[in-house]
Amino acid sequence: xxxxxxxxxxxxxxxxxxxxxxxxxxxxxxxxxxxxxxxxxxxxxxxxxxxxxxxxxxxxxxxxxxxxxxxxxxxxxxxxxxxxxxxxxxxxxxxxxxxxxxxxxxxxxxxxxxxxxxxxxxxxxxxxxxxxxxxxxxxxxxxxxxxxxxxxxxxxxxxxxxxxxxxxxxxxxxxxxxx
Amino acid sequence: xxxxxxxxxxxxxxxxxxxxxxxxxxxxxxxxxxxxxxxxxxxxxxxxxxxxxxxxxxxxxxxxxxxxxxxxxxxxxxxxxxxxxxxxxxxxxxxxxxxxxxxxxxxxxxxxxxxxxxxxxxxxxxxxxxxxxxxxxxxxxxxxxxxxxxxxxxxxxxxxxxxxxxxxxxxxxxxxxxxxxxxxxxxxxxxxxxxxxxxxxxxxxxxxxxxxxxxxxxxxxxxxxxxxxxxxxxxxxxxxxxxxxxxxxx
Amino acid sequence: xxxxxxxxxxxxxxxxxxxxxxxxxxxxxxxxxxxxxxxxxxxxxxxxxxxxxxxxxxxxxxxxxxxxxxxxxxxxxxxxxxxxxxxxxxxxxxxxxxxxxxxxxxxxxxxxxxxxxxxxxxxxxxxxxxxxxxxxxxxxxxxxxxxxxxxxxxxxxxxxxxxxxxxxxxxxxxxxxxxxxxxxxxxxxxxxxxxxxxxxxxxxxxxxxxxxxxxxxxxxxxxxxxxxxxxxxxxxxxxxxxxxxxxxxxxxxxxxxxxxxxxxxxxxxxxxxxxxxxxxxxxxxxxxxxxxxxxxxxxxxxxxxxxxxxxxxxxxxxxxxxxxxxxxxxxxxxxxxxxxxxxxxxxxxxxxxxx
Numbered sequence: 001x002x003x004x005x006x007x008x009x010x011x012x013x014x015x016x017x018x019x020x021x022x023x024x025x026x027x028x029x030x031x032x033x034x035x036x037x038x039x040x041x042x043x044x045x046x047x048x049x050x051x052x053x054x055x056x057x058x059x060x061x062x063x064x065x066x067x068x069x070x071x072x073x074x075x076x077x078x079x080x081x082x083x084x085x086x087x088x089x090x091x092x093x094x095x096x097x098x099x100x101x102x103x104x105x106x107x108x109x110x111x112x113x114x115x116x117x118x119x120x121x122x123x124x125x126x127x128x129x130x131x132x133x134x135x136x137x138x139x140x141x142x143x144x145x146x147x148x149x150x151x152x153x154x155x156x157x158x159x160x161x162x163x164x165x166x167x168x169x170x171x172x173x174x175x176x177x178x179x
Numbered sequence: 180x181x182x183x184x185x186x187x188x189x190x191x192x193x194x195x196x197x198x199x200x201x202x203x204x205x206x207x208x209x210x211x212x213x214x215x216x217x218x219x220x221x222x223x224x225x226x227x228x229x230x231x232x233x234x235x236x237x238x239x240x241x242x243x244x245x246x247x248x249x250x251x252x253x254x255x256x257x258x259x260x261x262x263x264x265x266x267x268x269x270x271x272x273x274x275x276x277x278x279x280x281x282x283x284x285x286x287x288x289x290x291x292x293x294x295x296x297x298x299x300x301x302x303x304x305x306x307x308x309x310x311x312x313x314x315x316x317x318x319x320x321x322x323x324x325x326x327x328x329x330x331x332x333x334x335x336x337x338x339x340x341x342x343x344x345x346x347x348x349x350x351x352x353x354x355x356x357x358x359x360x361x362x363x364x365x366x367x368x369x370x371x372x373x374x375x376x377x378x379x380x381x382x383x384x385x386x387x388x389x390x391x392x393x394x395x396x397x398x399x400x401x402x403x404x405x406x407x408x409x410x411x412x413x414x415x416x417x418x419x420x421x422x423x424x425x426x427x428x429x
Numbered sequence: 430x431x432x433x434x435x436x437x438x439x440x441x442x443x444x445x446x447x448x449x450x451x452x453x454x455x456x457x458x459x460x461x462x463x464x465x466x467x468x469x470x471x472x473x474x475x476x477x478x479x480x481x482x483x484x485x486x487x488x489x490x491x492x493x494x495x496x497x498x499x500x501x502x503x504x505x506x507x508x509x510x511x512x513x514x515x516x517x518x519x520x521x522x523x524x525x526x527x528x529x530x531x532x533x534x535x536x537x538x539x540x541x542x543x544x545x546x547x548x549x550x551x552x553x554x555x556x557x558x559x560x561x562x563x564x565x566x567x568x569x570x571x572x573x574x575x576x577x578x579x580x581x582x583x584x585x586x587x588x589x590x591x592x593x594x595x596x597x598x599x600x601x602x603x604x605x606x607x608x609x610x611x612x613x614x615x616x617x618x619x620x621x622x623x624x625x626x627x628x629x630x631x632x633x634x635x636x637x638x639x640x641x642x643x644x645x646x647x648x649x650x651x652x653x654x655x656x657x658x659x660x661x662x663x664x665x666x667x668x669x670x671x672x673x674x675x676x677x678x679x680x681x682x683x684x685x686x687x688x689x690x691x692x693x694x695x696x697x698x699x700x701x702x703x704x705x706x707x708x709x710x711x712x713x714x715x716x717x718x719x720x721x722x723x724x725x726x727x728x729x730x731x732x733x734x735x736x737x738x739x740x741x742x743x744x745x746x747x748x749x750x751x752x753x754x755x756x757x758x759x760x761x762x763x764x765x766x767x768x769x770x771x772x773x774x775x776x777x778x779x780x781x782x783x784x
Contacts, residue, residue: 021605028434033607034606036604036605037600037604037605038603040460040603059693061687061691062766064600064679066765066766066767190669220625221629221630224499224626233639236635240627240633241627242633242635243633244494244495244624245639246494247518247521250494250518251481251494253488253492253494254494254495254498256495257455257492257493257496257498257503258497258498259482259495261453261495261496261498261503265499282484283491286483286484295479346534354694
């Protein structure tokens, strides 16, 4: 597979940067080339957050993603901004609990997942990002689903082991969600 | 023949560049005697500053580092942290320590850096030819306060020992002078105590030494001593401003 | 080779410094390099090292001077406005012939500027503060190179008794890439000049930049520059990318070299023979390969995140034999692949006889 360029965007505190790290680590586990680049700014919480991940079989040139193949959007402003940038045929993963409109473009594949609602219904508040990631892995195959558990165990902080189970459950709910 | 007076080993046998009547020479000798008596010359690192004291690296026999203007306490911090076994002292004038280097002075004290600061206060910038110092007295005439220091426009002198006495990290602060034999002996006691504190790991010490600058004060050495006694000592009272370990011993 | 781990550029620099034997770090928080400071704060105390958050950038660089005088490997890091504050110390380090490793994770300027990535400290890094002196300037373009150049930086600093500066930018500092933390053999150097205490066994060592005798100071500068000449002869590093048959030569370093690499590939896909020379050492600058390229290519393009600073060195190195175009963004904006590609098209049309 050639390079996949992904942008994750939403509010600070939604686990945007973590989502990117999760996929980046997934790519590393498969010994592929990867770059992860966060936006950074003065807002620590609640501001806009985004990060770019490139996963490739070739050495990666610029880590900056101008024309994403995949976007994950978790608020309206992010959807407005990144829907336009998607390449034709690109995939948008949309948290439809938070984003009120449908995609305008018809040359992209839009996946609507009420991720925040799903997370909340299952006692997984704050893990909407992982619900979307689960769905993204199924729809894009950008990293292997078989490694999901290994990955969660690798990057969940050791001092909070209870989070492993929650993250795995969130991923699973997303993976099995029928859009 | 018995030798009754000799040059301390820690002082190099060379001509000093200081003006006649300047008290830097006395202070150099006192530091060197202390290094000798405490047996620490071989692990001493001296930090010279900018001003008249810039050339001290030529006078002390121990290893020496010449620091940028005001930065001696920061350089000393590095030298001490590089090897805590080093006995590190700075030798700084009033412009260096209390104007351009105020932040380094206050923060090395606040950290309780285990170093010894020798602060020579002669109320004027000597090396550059007699400009107003942060410690110049109200009304004092200098090249840059030709009508006398006007506190309404340039503010008041900085009293370093008093200021640092409020800094929790400082361990030992004393103001002394070298205007006569009794006070010279007292200054040596204070300097030696400050070095001993460092050897014992007791933290930050600063010894402020009221000193003369006959050349830039425009006075004879003798008159300069009188001016120091009549004007500086009243404004900058001598004594111990802080001694953390003496307080604890109470 | 050790297993690869994902690391932020800023953290990778810190880890590499530890691998190089640095146990003393002095710094002051500033975006976008703060992860480096935080990493050192966490790691150094557990290794018996010294981490100290200084009261200012000025104090930090002078603490570096203190440790370096005592013969130990030491570093500080900052971002653009902080490096201006450290400039005094950089000049003193040079004057005292002291080794030091300094990191600048650049952001937009001048003044407080912004916090987004920039390369507009090129002049400052390669020219520096007051006085006759040079700084080795290393410009990584990946997290892996941040590791290797940090280790190299400590070695070069010791070898030539001068400052080596790692010149990165906010993007490289913040991005994560897989890195192999494989140090290889770490070279160390004897430092008989250091103020380690005379132990009453040798004459005193003096670390000093002052001489009141002009002829003596001149002699010191001549000796300094003899060392710089040696560094210039031995330490130039650069990468050539698709230069074999190139008509257009991009010159770019750091993150813009990454963008440019994509542009070169896209240009070639469109039938334009583009190539790139990427200076890895900004001082010493890779003058020879650039001059050699000037006899082969139609034009050069300096791609940089500044108003055009390195371009002057490209013009000097190529002796203006061929036109040098500028492709730049500034203020924290990164040039896009598209912008570089447009400039390549423009350069290709310059045509004319090859020199």
